[in-house]
Amino acid sequence: MxxxxxxxxxxxxxxxxxxxxxxxxxxxxxxxxxxxxxxxRYLEKAEEETGTENVITGVILNYRGYDTMGEVTVIFTGLAAVLAVLGREKRGRVYAYPDRSPVRSSIIVRSAAGFLLPFIALFSLYTVLHGEISPGGGFQGGAVMAAGMFLFAAAFGLWKAGRTVPPRLRFAVEGAAPITFFLVGVAGLLGGGEFLAYMLPRVSAGLQPALRTWLTLLVEGGIGAGGAMIFISVLMALAREEVGGGQAA
Amino acid sequence: MSDALSLVLLALLVVTALAATFSRDLLAAVIVFSGYSLVMALLWQRLQAPDLALTEAAVGAGVTTVLFVTAIFKTQRMEEEGGDRHRRGGANEKESVEK
Amino acid sequence: MGRLLDNYHYAVAAVLFCTGFYSVIMRPNIIKKIIGLNIMETSVFLLLVSLGWKEGGIAPIHAGGAEAASMVNPLPQALILTGIVVAVSTTAVALSLVILLYRQYGTLDVDRLMREEELEVPAAGPEGGEG
Incomplete structure (x- = not known):
């Protein structure tokens, strides 16, 4: 019924x-x-008003910057929620990852992943840095980077991935996206413009276009690095098992 | 845009979505769902959204799939058979009345 | 049937939405419900992006002296770019809850979860998983 x-x-x-x-x-x-x-207006004025040739980047980081800042906060909150539910690694404790079992990924998977990973990392970097001109940007590059790290974890094991990207680095970079966004936004206020004006105080007007480019890059890089680290931390939190407690997988 | 490629992609989307919905094997459903995301990425490219295509390919086919596989690995792979669900037909009736 | 055949992208989005909705309300398994949620999300994304598409349009990137008049609408694309990333975070949160739920009750079947809650109170855990 x-x-x-x-x-x-x-x-x-x-x-x-x-x-x-x-x-x-x-x-x-x-x-x-x-x-x-x-x-x-977006299509015709974006290039001169935001300094980005890719209109989508312009819309995300300038016209609808508040939206994006809230959205970055949402991702960060998502990580916080996952960690609140499943707990975080603590220093000095031993953790087991379920892949430390006799079954390992095959040599084909490992060598293919080892060959591909540098290119994936380079491509993600390119996507972040070149995002103003070609398709790409912080979110896209961060997603590609996270996917590459997931490939690494799948091929070589979470344990090794956890060693390669140590928790200390992850803890430091996870907050990068909201922090850079907020700092650059406030810097715009101090520079005499509106929030997220991509300006700095006491910089001559002639330098503003170059400064805008650099600040945009900074925000993009913050979003990319922070996003990638957040996804990796989420994966680690989902897969991790405490020794002695928890359930055998 | 009545070109053949878009039609094929849209048909594939529906097929993969249905397959992901009706498969009893959760792992198979997740893998089919990653195929769904890949088809979606191709469709974004057809709709002139290269940024979305890039993101969907990395996020949908990569990140989401790995997260799902991890969750399935930590729980169980097969959907449980509703073996004794008919035993509580009365409860079902009650719920439907409430609805 | 009006413009149903012209708007077949929208029609597919509607069908996908219903498929995802079916998965959410009819399948008892929680992971199936989350997959259904993801399908619903992407169907909405598909609808919005195809709303912004123009006949013969090009991607909204100014490189190479492309003219603005022939570009597709950048606004839905920008919104959905952030939407995709948010969808992953919500999925991650949902999956972490699923793992916790399984740890507490040993099942992912919603019907069984409801029944188990009636029958026995599980051993005192840090958090009581809710069905």
Whole structure:
């Protein structure tokens, strides 16, 4: 009975959604309401107003900077929630990772991962640093970096990954994204502009464009490094087991 | 954009989503879901969103999948059979009335 | 049927949303529910990005003297870029709760979890997992 009611509900929802779809403006129409108004401004002025050729980066870091700052905080809060639920590594305690078992990844996986990893790291760095001009930016580069680290952990084991990226480094860098965002934002206020104006106090006007580029890069780098570290910490928290306690996997 | 590639990608999306939903093996569902993310990344590229394609490929097919696999490794792989669910048909009835 | 055939991207997004919703409310397994949530999220992303697409549009990047008039809408893309990353964090939080739940009750089946809570109070843990 419950099942039938639920299925009817889902079916009704689907029909309703499809009816809505059939009454929406045609997809790809340049004159549809979503593609008018503020969008033209973004497309035409973004390059001179934000100094980024990639309009998406401009929208994320300038026009909708508050959104992005809140979003960065959300990711950080997500890590905090995971750690609150599962607990954090503590210094001086011994932890077991479930992969310290006789079964190891095959030599093919290990050598392929070893060959690919430098390129993945380089590509993520490129994605972060080149994000103003080509597709990419802090979030994209951080995600690529995290995926590369996950590959490392999958091929060589969490234990070795935990040694390569030691907890001390992770603890220090995890907060990088909200911190750089906030500091650069406040620096804009001190520089006489609005929040997130990408300015510094007491810098001559001629230097402002270069400064804006560097500050944008700083924020991008903060988001990239912080995001990657947050994902790695989440993986470590999910996979870790305390010796003596917990459940055998 | 009525080109064939987008149609194929959209069809693949629906197929993978259904497969991920109806598989009893959780690990298989997660792997199919990572395929779903990869198809989605290709579709972002078709929709002229290269930034999204990059992120979706790294996050959806990489990070999310590893997190899911870790969680399954720590719990159990197969979905439990609802063997004795029919025994409490009465409870089910009550819930549906509440709903 | 109006523009259903023109808007087939939207239609697929609607179908995917219903698939994910089915997974969330009908499948008893919690990990299946989380996968369903992810499918619902991506379906909404698909809808929003295809809303911003223009016929013959190019990616909104000014490199190489591309003209602004022919670019697709950058706003949904920027919003959804952050949305994808937020989706991963919510998934991570949900999975950590799942692991804790399994540690406490030894099952991921929602029906069984509800019943177990009626039957016996588990050994005193640091946190009582809720079903």
């Amino acid at each position: 419950k099942k039938v009611v639920s299925l009817c509900f889902i079916g009704a929802l689907g029909v309703l959604l499809l009816m809505l779809v059939s009454s929406m403006p045609r997809m790809g129409d340049p004159g549809s309401p979503t593609n008018r108004r503020v969008v033209d």
